[in-house]
Every structure is written in C-alpha cells, then in structure tokens.
Amino acid sequence: MEKLLDTVAALVSLVSPEKVEAIASRVRRTDPTKSASVLNGLVGTPVASGIVDQLIYAWQACPVSPDELASMLLAASHVFTRASAEQSTELVWTGPTTPFVAARRTEQALLQVINAAQSTLFITSFVAYDISTLVKAFNAACDRGVRVLMLLESSQDHGGSINIDVIGKMSTLVPAARLYAWREKAEPFSDGRVHAKVAVADASMCFITSANLTGFAMERNMEAGVLISGGSIPKLLDNHLHSLVDTNVISRI
DSSP states (O other): OHHHHHHHHHHHTTSOHHHHHHHHHHHHTOOGGGHHHHHTTSSOSHHHHHHHHHHHHHHHTSOOOHHHHHHHHHHHHHHHHHHHHHEEEEEEEESOOOTTOOOBOHHHHHHHHHHHOSSEEEEEESOEESOHHHHHHHHHHHHTTOEEEEEEOOBGGGTSSBSSOHHHHHHHHSTTSEEEEOOOOOTTOTTOOOOOOEEEETTTEEEEESOOEEHHHHHTSOEEEEEEEESSHHHHHHHHHHHHHHTTSSEEO
C-alpha cells in the first residue's frame, strides 16, 4: 500500500487536476490486470509517464479496487492543490547561474517581502551597508505605516563583534525603524552572534537567506535562500522574532 500511495502522491504533483480527473475516470473502468494497456499514453511528459508506469505496477501488487484507486487520486489531487495554494516556496540565488535551475535573485526577493508588508516587517542581519535600494524600500514601508523592526549585530564598542556601528548607521538611514541588538546573552550563548538573515512581512511571507544586507550580497556573492508565501513558516518565524522582543532576549536601541 505504501508504494501505491507514494506513486499517487508523485503523480498528482506532476500533472494538472484536470489530467488527474481523466486518469481517475479511466481507472474506474479498468481492471488492474489490464491497466498497462489502458493507462499508458494518458500523460504527455516522460517523467509523468514513468510515474504512471510505477502506478500500474503498484496497483497490480496491491488489492485496491478501481473505485478506491480513483478516489485516492482525486483526494490526493485536491489536497495537493489546496496546499499549493496556501503556501508557495521559491528558490532564491545570487551568483553564477546555470541553464538547469530558474531562481529569483536575492535583492528581488527581499524587495518583494519589504514591498508586500502592510502592517509589520521584521528584518535580521549580521551587517548592513551599501544598500541604497533597500534603504529606499524600508523608508517607503515606514511612510505607508508599516512597523519596521531590525535586529543587527552590535559593534565592538557596544559589546558586539564587528568594527563598524551598523545599528547607528541604520538608525540614520531609516530613522523610523525600530533597531534591536542582542546584548544580554545568557549561557551557552555568551559569545553568540546575530547570524540569522531573515525578513518577515505581516506573518504571511518570509525570506530566509545566507545573504547579509550588503551590496556584495545583493549583487556579487554566491548566496542562496528560499522565499515562502503563506503557510505556517512565516507565522512561526514572526512569532519567534517578536517573542525575542517580548521576553527581552533582544533589546531596543
């Protein structure tokens, strides 16, 4: 049964709901022993055809009636479609590209999150400089009433690990933003750093990335990340970041 379920899940992720309905309709009128001749040719791509072949073999090895298999296909397709509508995930990449993978660039994804924010925007980064385009977007968010919060690494003069005061600089560049630092570090985090690089808008969209808020990260470095819209991850991340504020783990500057 597990093999059959796996192939059903794989098939509905590859073909359209309309195609799944057509396959399910054909399945209802098919004896498992004759499924190879009846189901072959229903899908157009080699990958999907291979999954149909696996479905045929799994069905022949599992005592499931045609009506039951058809219902499994339709139910799996419905769940997959609903889940896809509720959450989408995109690969984000800056640096050398190849013809094999299409990906958004880091700056594009970050600007999408910033511009999407209507209520709250929470940004974290180790450092921040040489980001005029992002600064403009941050200020535009503040101007439209978005509460912008930023957690950045402190300078060495303020108990942090870097030799520049990025928090002071950002307070000048984006004066309406609420700036935070991680100063009170209980064990085992006494030597910890703000290495998280995330952006969350309205608990509904988030960008998780290797990229700092720097010009090199936006344009020249090899950086990778994921842009997530909808689902539980943006909400969980937003709740966690705001809880760090509420519990005084990080403090406002």
